[in-house]
Every structure is written in C-alpha cells, then in structure tokens.
Amino acid sequence: MVRQPVVNLGACSLCEGCIAVCPSVFRLNDTGFIEVMDLDDYPRDEVDEAIKNCPEDCIEWEEA
Numbered sequence: 001m002v003r004q005p006v007v008n009l010g011a012c013s014l015c016e017g018c019i020a021v022c023p024s025v026f027r028l029n030d031t032g033f034i035e036v037m038d039l040d041d042y043p044r045d046e047v048d049e050a051i052k053n054c055p056e057d058c059i060e061w062e063e064a
C-alpha cells in the first residue's frame, strides 16, 4: 500500500506554499494547477509539513 498526497484543486488558492516546503513532490503544471509528482515513495516529513502549512487545508494523504 502506497500513501500519496492528493490536492483538492477546487480549494487550492495556488499560494505555492507546498512547492516552497516540498519541491520534490509538488509543482505547478502547465495548466496552472498544483500537481503531485508520480513518485514511488514520498518524503513523509516534508509532505506532513506541506499539509500543516497549507492555508486552505486542501492536501491530504490517500492510500493508493
């Protein structure tokens, strides 16, 4: 079971805070939305930090 972060794009304000905290996981894609990289393993502490700091509370872990 792989845990991966997911972003609720409807709530995301594009503050880019998650990118600042965790650039290996979050990026701004060509269509102007936050995208989660497709990784085999996610850095738990960094993602937890991004979740904690997200002003819209729109990042969460999901079991894939």
Ligand code: SF4
Pocket (backbone or CB within 6 Å): 007, 011, 012, 013, 014, 015, 016, 017, 018, 019, 034, 050, 053, 054, 055, 056, 057, 058, 059
């Ligand atoms: S920190 Fe949250 S609101 Fe800001 S860009 Fe990332 S997902 Fe969107």
